[in-house]
Amino acid sequence: KAGVTQTPRYLIKTRGQQVTLSCSPISGHRSVSWYQQTPGQGLQFLFEYFSETQRNKGNFPGRFSGRQFSNSRSEMNVSTLELGDSALYLCASSPVGTSSYNEQFFGPGTRLTVL
């Protein structure tokens, strides 16, 4: 079974631009969660999607948004990029139901650098 895939793996943008990251979950997994990892803040939860609906949201500004498609693939968008958005963005999928109850499987991440 293929694992969680994320594209692109690396991205360089400049301040003010916007970016879209993509995540394909493990086949059959319906829940996709996104996390931001930085050296200063560690791993922080962004949001979770389940059956095309955002179910949970972390404490991030509205510049961070996402969506999920009918095939469970998810995209994350960051608008008006700031230097502090430079981070490793990880997505995780879990089988069914509430992600809290199920093991999460992580992708390799997208390394975003904002110049």
Next chain:
Amino acid sequence: KQEVTQIPAALSVPEGENLVLNCSFTDSAIYNLQWFRQDPGKGLTSLLLIQSSQREQTSGRLNASLDKSSGRSTLYIAASQPGDSATYLCAVSGANNLFFGTGTRLTVIP
């Protein structure tokens, strides 16, 4: 808000040693606890998942324990190998998401 702490932040051991990594959390109302491994610049690899009703889980040379009442978990690695060098993260599952610790960076010296 759930706070997850991992001690020590970094650890160096000679190959072959047994070692213990610690994880503590402030809110005992968790659904499960997961231990992950992260290699530099890479994603997270799930090592062990302990449901809140369980006390421990084992996988090969790894053993994780959970004491919900005291808010603690330990990851025991037996007979460490250089390939075990990585950052180890614990995460506790609340109602809405995972709360991660800051990790322990392990170096196993050949």
